[in-house]
Amino acid sequence: MIVAVASGKGGTGKTTVAASLALVAAEKGPVQYLDCDVEEPNGHLLLHPAWEHRRAVTVPVPVIDRDKCNFCGRCAQICAFHALAVLPDEVLVFPELCHGCGGCQYFCPMKAITENKREIGCVETGQSGAIQFVHGCLQVGEAICTPLIGAVKEQAAPGTLTILDAPPGTSCPVIKTVTNAGFCILVTEPTPFGLHDLRLAVKMVKKLGIPCGIIINRSDGQDQLIVEFSRDMHIPVLFRLPEDRMVAEGYAGGMPAVTVRPAWKPLFQNLLDGLEAGKQCVS
Amino acid sequence: MQVAVCAQEGSPDAAVDPRFGRCQCLVLVNRENNYWESIANPGINSSGGAGIQTAQTLVDRRVEAVLVGRIGPKAMAVFQRAGIKVFGGITGTVRESIDLYHRGKLPLLDGANSIAHAGMGGGFKKA
Numbered sequence A: 001m002i003v004a005v006a007s008g009k010g011g012t013g014k015t016t017v018a019a020s021l022a023l024v025a026a027e028k029g030p031v032q033y034l035d036c037d038v039e040e041p042n043g044h045l046l047l048h049p050a051w052e053h054r055r056a057v058t059v060p061v062p063v064i065d066r067d068k069c070n071f072c073g074r075c076a077q078i079c080a081f082h083a084l085a086v087l088p089d090e091v092l093v094f095p096e097l098c099h100g101c102g103g104c105q106y107f108c109p110m111k112a113i114t115e116n117k118r119e120i121g122c123v124e125t126g127q128s129g130a131i132q133f134v135h136g137c138l139q140v141g142e143a144i145c146t147p148l149i150g151a152v153k154e155q156a157a158p159g160t161l162t163i164l165d166a167p168p169g170t171s172c173p174v175i176k177t178v179t180n181a182g183f184c185i186l187v188t189e190p191t192p193f194g195l196h197d198l199r200l201a202v203k204m205v206k207k208l209g210i211p212c213g214i215i216i217n218r219s220d221g222q223d224q225l226i227v228e229f230s231r232d233m234h235i236p237v238l239f240r241l242p243e244d245r246m247v248a249e250g251y252a253g254g255m256p257a258v259t260v261r262p263a264w265k266p267l268f269q270n271l272l273d274g275l276e277a278g279k280q281c282v283s
Numbered sequence B: 001m002q003v004a005v006c007a008q009e010g011s012p013d014a015a016v017d018p019r020f021g022r023c024q025c026l027v028l029v030n031r032e033n034n035y036w037e038s039i040a041n042p043g044i045n046s047s048g049g050a051g052i053q054t055a056q057t058l059v060d061r062r063v064e065a066v067l068v069g070r071i072g073p074k075a076m077a078v079f080q081r082a083g084i085k086v087f088g089g090i091t092g093t094v095r096e097s098i099d100l101y102h103r104g105k106l107p108l109l110d111g112a113n114s115i116a117h118a119g120m121g122g123g124f125k126k127a
């Protein structure tokens, strides 16, 4: 089963929740942790994997054969990302804008376009106890990250519990991550800002048709905002984690929440049991 | 030969628009035959690469020069490779800027004077 851990914005404690879930699951059997936040991966800072493999990830980029090209301009017209400009005797390619869709190649009447490869980042895999750890690292300055997220997700092994740590926000990279998950955990804070971002995240997850539940992190006991919202939306609040300075300090020192507070483990274990039994899957 | 100016509306008396890829209109002026024409900027609503799209339009129109406020590196690269001169420092109206251009008062740009944009939106970033 694939379980995505997401949040409408960064800094809600999403990674410490995902890492804790992986650690608790690993006490019972093998589990995978896929860090899909390829722009700023940080799951490894909490789970400390021993790295085993590194693989470069490339995307196709068009190459124009000047001898075949008649500079008709068709490729630039159809490119939705404006990655091409056709001049009277030259075609300019802006690789950093190209999404590798292959459209230009398909429509070129002169068959003047072929494909080359451009490296956008890498996928690294390793082991942390019973946790198989995978993450993607996007090259600095690279704007296109969804193919790299796809490469990270390819590592998901069927039949194993796979935990996806999603990027923050609700844009393409998050959608790419969460799509196909069997369940999505939304981590939020009990503040008006938290609610605002949670609303967007719920909208996205519902649109994708993925069952979801909410974890309220850094709860100070005043959670009415989130509770009312979850009731209106018919989404379960899975559990709450209280505001805890030790946990915050642990995070800064590279320790997931359940390592600092082993007493919180049953919360995660219950959630895992529920997911396995299909109980949390409200649609 | 035609000269293109970034403008806020489609007329020679319109105020100039300092943005290139996101300018409202492009006014093309030909002083030799007193002809002018305005075209909507196709890049204004594009999600990325707006400057390239706008530059492509002007390359297709075979303009001899482009008068701008700010211009980014990608659009600049298109013009440089196409051999189209780009002048900065437009001010006032289209007419006034054209006048400054013909009197040689606008500086010829040899590179971008604005940083690259990531396009509109672009999603959330971590705090």
Ligand code: SF4
Binding pocket: A064, A068, A069, A070, A071, A072, A073, A074, A075, A076, A086, A091, A107, A108, A109, A110, A111, A112, A113
């Ligand atoms: S579509 Fe093909 S022939 Fe036309 S300009 Fe592009 S590369 Fe050249």
Ligand code: SF4
Binding pocket: A061, A062, A078, A079, A080, A081, A082, A083, A084, A097, A098, A099, A100, A101, A102, A103, A104, A105
């Ligand atoms: S592959 Fe797609 S995105 Fe890249 S230049 Fe061609 S049409 Fe544009």
